[in-house]
Amino acid sequence: MWRAHATDPELRRRGSSGGVLSALAAWNADTTGGTGHAVAGCPVQPRRTVPVTITSKQEALAAASSRYAPVAAARDVREMRAADVVTGKPCEVAAMRAMNDSESPLMLSFFCAGSPSQDATDDLIRDLGGEPEALRRLWYRGDGWPGRFTAQMEDGAEVSTTYAQSWGRALGPSVSWRCRCCGDGMGESADLVAGDLWETDDRGYPSFAEQEGVSVLVARTQRGHAAALAAERDGAIHLEPVTVDEVLAAQPAQVARRKLLWGRLLPTLLMGLPVTRYKGFDHVVQALRRPRAVRDEVLGAAARLRRRGYDWAGGRIRPVLARLR
Secondary structure (H helix, E strand, O other): OEEEEEOOHHHHHHOOOOOHHHHHHHHHHHHHOOOEEEEEEOOOOOOOEEEEEEOOHHHHHHOOOOOOOOOOOOOOHHHHHHOOEEEOOHHHHHHHHHOOOOOOOEEEEEOOOOOOOHHHHHHHHHHOOOOHHHEEEEEOOEOOEOEOEEEEEOOOOEEEEOHHHHHHHHHHHHOOHHHHOOOOOOOOOOOEEEEEOOOEOOOOOEOOOOEOOOEEEEEOOHHHHHHHHHHHHOOOEEEEEOOHHHHHHHOHHHHHHHHOOHHHHHHHHHOOOOOOOOOOOOHHHHHHHOHHHHHHHHHHHHHHHHHOOOOOHHHOOHHHHHHHO
């Protein structure tokens, strides 16, 4: 586990946080001549997000920074297997790992809070005074850390807002319920996973003040560890030690998600909806350690599901839930 950033100033600035995944994609293309899959905006429709293949530093730059919209890391299984490196959401990487393919690519991922709806992007642009159909370029973040949400129109006009506003008030609330019930926001199945190493205040809240980007990079396999050290030796990324406590303090939402996961899975299950089986996550044990917090999570999750039109099976669970209050 390291504090990390791209050594190339342009990659570091353009990428999310420290630009580490962008730097690894560029490094892989330069050193092996191979290909890596990442996500990027389509030049024809800037507000859409599509899979792209990275074969050069320039393509890595074009694909740099987060895309908070629905997308698949590869168009199909054959395309994924043909790549040397795949960069995908934790759920996509978990699916690739479950294929148990001995010839699988190097799997990169990132700390993820879920995929927002495409409608949320379009609505945010309109709320800021822009027109989604008239876009020329769109940045969700990057060009600094954490960077601003910026939409540039065909006539040169720009509308923009802070990361805290764009994610906190527009994009984040539109994340699907499946994402909200995900216990793997930190890329457990990846070879290497990167995320924001936020600085936090005395209350533990991340600071979104603009500064030079810094990532946490976690090697989860020997293959990932070897790739990170090789990229460092070749001068693509800078690595320095970081403690587990520092990383957990920088990602309070991810920590809470893991500890309180059962508080969302339980009402989802009781309302007759499918839930994902998580092996090795110990979410029931975590729930037993903090019953009051999980109770509050159950009530909050149930209220959100009922607003979405779901209800307890035949109304039989409602009296039980009322007693919990």
